[in-house]
Amino acid sequence: MRVDSSQKLSGTISFLLFPPGYLHCSFHFFHVCKTLSSSMSMSLKEFDYIGSSEAKMEKITHKQDLNLKATELRLGLPGSESPERNTINGGGMAALKILVSGAKRGFSDTIKTSSGTWGFPDNGGSEVDFVKSGALFSSSSSPRIDNKNPNSVKEAVVSSSTKNYLHDKHSQIASSNGQDSVAASKGQVVGWPPIRSFRKNSMATKQTKNDVEMGSNCVYVKVSMDGAPYLRKVDLKIYSSYLDLSSALEKMFSSFTLGLSESQMDLLNGSEYVLTYEDKDGDLMLVGDVPWDMFTASCKRMRIMKSSDASCLAPRAMAKGSGRN
Amino acid sequence: MAYSFPEEVLEHVFSFLSSEKDRNAVSLVCKSWYEMERWCRRRIFVGNCYAVNPKIMIRRFPEVKSVELKGKPHFADFNLVPEGWGGYAYPWIVEIARGYPWLEEIRLKRMVVTDESLELISKSFKNFKVLVLSSCEGFSTDGLAAIAANCRNLRVLELRECEVEDLSGHWLSHFPDSFTSLESLNMGCLNSEVSFSALERLVARSPNLKTLRLNRAVPLEKLPTLLQLAPQLVELGTGSYSAEIRSDLCSSLLEAFSRCKNLKGLSGFWDVVPAYLPAFYSMCPRLTFLNLSYATTQSPDLTKIVSQCHNLQRLWVLDYIEDTGLNALSMSCKDLQELRVFPSDPFVADANVLLTEQGLVSVSEGCPKLQSVLYFCRQFSNSALTTIAKNRPNLTTFRLCILEPRAPDYLTFEPLDSGFGSIVQHCKNLRRLSLSGLLTDRVFQHIGTHAKKLDMLSIAFAGDSDLGLHYVLSGCESLRKLEIRDCPFGDKALLANADKLETMRSLWMSSCAVSFGACKVLGQKMPGLNVEVIDERENLDSIPHNSPVEKLYIYRTVAGERFDMPHFVRTMGKDNRRFK
Numbered sequence A: 001m002r003v004d005s006s007q008k009l010s011g012t013i014s015f016l017l018f019p020p021g022y023l024h025c026s027f028h029f030f031h032v033c034k035t036l037s038s039s040m041s042m043s044l045k046e047f048d049y050i051g052s053s054e055a056k057m058e059k060i061t062h063k064q065d066l067n068l069k070a071t072e073l074r075l076g077l078p079g080s081e082s083p084e085r086n087t088i089n090g091g092g093m094a095a096l097k098i099l100v101s102g103a104k105r106g107f108s109d110t111i112k113t114s115s116g117t118w119g120f121p122d123n124g125g126s127e128v129d130f131v132k133s134g135a136l137f138s139s140s141s142s143p144r145i146d147n148k149n150p151n152s153v154k155e156a157v158v159s160s161s162t163k164n165y166l167h168d169k170h171s172q173i174a175s176s177n178g179q180d181s182v183a184a185s186k187g188q189v190v191g192w193p194p195i196r197s198f199r200k201n202s203m204a205t206k207q208t209k210n211d212v213e214m215g216s217n218c219v220y221v222k223v224s225m226d227g228a229p230y231l232r233k234v235d236l237k238i239y240s241s242y243l244d245l246s247s248a249l250e251k252m253f254s255s256f257t258l259g260l261s262e263s264q265m266d267l268l269n270g271s272e273y274v275l276t277y278e279d280k281d282g283d284l285m286l287v288g289d290v291p292w293d294m295f296t297a298s299c300k301r302m303r304i305m306k307s308s309d310a311s312c313l314a315p316r317a318m319a320k321g322s323g324r325n
Numbered sequence B: 001m002a003y004s005f006p007e008e009v010l011e012h013v014f015s016f017l018s019s020e021k022d023r024n025a026v027s028l029v030c031k032s033w034y035e036m037e038r039w040c041r042r043r044i045f046v047g048n049c050y051a052v053n054p055k056i057m058i059r060r061f062p063e064v065k066s067v068e069l070k071g072k073p074h075f076a077d078f079n080l081v082p083e084g085w086g087g088y089a090y091p092w093i094v095e096i097a098r099g100y101p102w103l104e105e106i107r108l109k110r111m112v113v114t115d116e117s118l119e120l121i122s123k124s125f126k127n128f129k130v131l132v133l134s135s136c137e138g139f140s141t142d143g144l145a146a147i148a149a150n151c152r153n154l155r156v157l158e159l160r161e162c163e164v165e166d167l168s169g170h171w172l173s174h175f176p177d178s179f180t181s182l183e184s185l186n187m188g189c190l191n192s193e194v195s196f197s198a199l200e201r202l203v204a205r206s207p208n209l210k211t212l213r214l215n216r217a218v219p220l221e222k223l224p225t226l227l228q229l230a231p232q233l234v235e236l237g238t239g240s241y242s243a244e245i246r247s248d249l250c251s252s253l254l255e256a257f258s259r260c261k262n263l264k265g266l267s268g269f270w271d272v273v274p275a276y277l278p279a280f281y282s283m284c285p286r287l288t289f290l291n292l293s294y295a296t297t298q299s300p301d302l303t304k305i306v307s308q309c310h311n312l313q314r315l316w317v318l319d320y321i322e323d324t325g326l327n328a329l330s331m332s333c334k335d336l337q338e339l340r341v342f343p344s345d346p347f348v349a350d351a352n353v354l355l356t357e358q359g360l361v362s363v364s365e366g367c368p369k370l371q372s373v374l375y376f377c378r379q380f381s382n383s384a385l386t387t388i389a390k391n392r393p394n395l396t397t398f399r400l401c402i403l404e405p406r407a408p409d410y411l412t413f414e415p416l417d418s419g420f421g422s423i424v425q426h427c428k429n430l431r432r433l434s435l436s437g438l439l440t441d442r443v444f445q446h447i448g449t450h451a452k453k454l455d456m457l458s459i460a461f462a463g464d465s466d467l468g469l470h471y472v473l474s475g476c477e478s479l480r481k482l483e484i485r486d487c488p489f490g491d492k493a494l495l496a497n498a499d500k501l502e503t504m505r506s507l508w509m510s511s512c513a514v515s516f517g518a519c520k521v522l523g524q525k526m527p528g529l530n531v532e533v534i535d536e537r538e539n540l541d542s543i544p545h546n547s548p549v550e551k552l553y554i555y556r557t558v559a560g561e562r563f564d565m566p567h568f569v570r571t572m573g574k575d576n577r578r579f580k
Helices: A005-017 A020-038 A054-061 A085-100 A107-113 A153-163 A169-174 A178-185 A197-212 A242-256 A292-298 A315-320 B007-014 B020-027 B031-040 B054-060 B074-078 B090-099 B115-124 B141-150 B169-174 B196-204 B220-229 B247-259 B274-286 B299-308 B319-332 B357-366 B382-391 B417-426 B441-450 B466-475 B491-496 B498-502 B516-525
Strands: A220-225 A232-235 A273-279 A284-286 A299-306 B043-046 B066-070 B105-109 B130-134 B137-140 B156-160 B163-165 B184-186 B211-213 B235-237 B265-267 B289-292 B314-318 B338-342 B372-377 B397-402 B432-434 B456-460 B481-485 B506-510 B529-534 B551-556 B569-571
Touching: A220 A242, A232 A242, A242 A299, A292 A299, B007 B031, B020 B031, B054 B090, B066 B090, B074 B481, B074 B506, B090 B115, B115 B137, B115 B141, B137 B141, B141 B156, B141 B163, B141 B169, B169 B196, B196 B220, B220 B247, B247 B274, B274 B299, B289 B299, B299 B314, B299 B319, B314 B319, B319 B338, B319 B357, B338 B357, B357 B372, B357 B382, B382 B417, B417 B432, B417 B441, B441 B466, B466 B481, B466 B491, B466 B498, B491 B498, B491 B516, B498 B516, B498 B551, B516 B529
Parallel strands: A220 A299, B043 B066, B066 B105, B105 B130, B130 B156, B137 B163, B156 B184, B184 B211, B211 B235, B235 B265, B265 B289, B289 B314, B314 B338, B338 B372, B372 B397, B397 B432, B432 B456, B456 B481, B481 B506
Antiparallel strands: A220 A232, A273 A284, A273 A299, B506 B551, B529 B551, B529 B569
16 A cells, blocks of 8 residues: 555644544545545445445546546535436537537637536535544435446536536626726636736737827738738828728729729728728727727728628628629 | 854854745754744745734744735736735734834735835835835835835835836935935836936936836837946836837937846837837847737747847747747747746637747747746647657646636647646646646546645636545645636535645635535634635625635634635634624
């Protein structure tokens, strides 16, 4: 048997700090730990942390047929049942798909699609005593072994993870920091990613500062045009209005639009192309809706789209157009 | 025959011991060593200001010159600790002012420091030399004015990422003309503009000035002037690094930089205009520390810079550096020990830069001295983690933040258990670890089994059951700080490992599954712990005992329950009138 030095050390500490009766309990706890880590063949069924036999333990160590949900410990008073266990499995597959395909999701999607809440049913159904006597906190229920669904590792793992994902709305609302309450209202998670406020504020003010600063700062944004081989960059600061910007862009990209008449090339009102931009939040917007100053403050890049691609953004373009796609 | 060394000899021997741990060990040898050691201890570090009370400290160590205190838990940096929780410096300052009139140094981290405290500091210590406030809040520039005006022998004034009420920049002008002892000034976190002529004169009359970190309000045009006045600088934090492009400014900057032969560390670089970057290229080969983490420069410029910094030891940079830049880093900077890559646009799901796990893998391959990593990115894989672990078994700090919670291995869609498992297996001296991505209980099994030197562990959105927490608490022998958020860890593991908690500095758990009842039991059974429940919901008393608490902060203490708690913080299990 391996000698577990942590066991000895904590035993010593217990001795120094606690009345003798305690010593018995603490050694027991560590005894349990050893069992878990060494998978020894001691018949400690009723002590077994995860509530099952050694066979189950081996399964876990061999990473096969993992059914973490069934062996998962839940909270609750003794003698009550867990109503949610079975429904979670059903939600699992959907959650798996979402999580797996989620390369492009934002945090808000994660929150909206999480399939269940981290509920706290009154259940003791799967709990086991750690120790028979002198336990710090015990429940009197018997071990529960649920072998009926040998899910694949992926699904079990993912579904239990997504099931457990509840971001308590309270902690979102309770956050008093202005930046974070904005984030929370957008469906973002408080305090995640773990970036200090100073840095967050610096990044935020950096952007507004760039746009608001007079004179020395320029606001260069990329402009792409569908079908053009390369992009251009313009300094929004040198223009004073949408008309100004639009005519400059038209001149810039005229070489790529041979054959189009002036009216067709008109970016603001024309029907062939639509001028769009990406704002601070990453959304694709139609140029021209907001006041010019607000536009220069929030525009990150621009895109000259073919109106066929932009049908949902630019109904007036479609209406004006002759039905040409 | 001498039974023991004379006291003077022992004292002299002890004076070579600087580490806290060594001193603590020495004091446990026997009573006479305890006595001797306590009289000659000069520096005190209190990692949790609620673990001990100042009277006890002063009684035991009567002749202290330097005090360092930390207040709020680490997760307060990310707004997880509600305002008003605590961490007040004033009670400590009052006692210290009384007990250590000859105190020279105060360092506070994550504490609430009021103007009153600063005024008291400025008036109580005749020989006060060093004030460092990191991530502190609660004071205004008036408090700084008091420090400037009254601390005649001040050498170091550093404000690192503090939240200061910026009433005006006038505080700097309070340094008297006779004040010439300044060695280090860090005002990077202040917003308002200081009087430039006052700053100029201050720098001019401080021949020992080695560290100067300006704030964003100091324009680039003024930098050459300051550098001309302080060519002896070792660390410089620029102010705003942008200006209209003028050749005269370019050349004066270039000239000023080239005069600073001792410059080893650069930071600042807010609002960078790339045209001015070449001004400090000549410094690059000498640099050991470079903080470009506020510089929104793109990869080509960043690559060019790092490629010239052959002696670089620590680099902090934004993810604009991209994989290509990190590759260049790995080829040019063979002395690199610490790398921190921060996200430029963390709240957007789509990657705005080409920074992937590959960047870190390259650095792990090319930089043999790499010990400390903080890396924010959007994707990772088990194979990358394993490669990094095998390349760099000498890692001591590994903090990986995959921006999306619960993101799996992007190649196999599996959890990242085995990858992090490799890290703890190979990096036997790992002291600090932060996890992210999709993780099951298995990663905790690996950690509990292998991470024997782990001192601090940060966990978020991970694990499946109490088993995970149990593995960590029972296996990590050296663990002192554990912080957990949004994990399904509950009562069982916590109560089963109650003893472990007394061997640790603190445990933070928020949005987990620990019930009120369990907290109460824990608090009752463990008199050496404060089990603080932080919960801002209303009608707390009517919430059932088996309901989970919002946030939980458990720490060992000899100071007993604290009495400066707001209504939403309760210490459980003591004879507490507020909670039945």
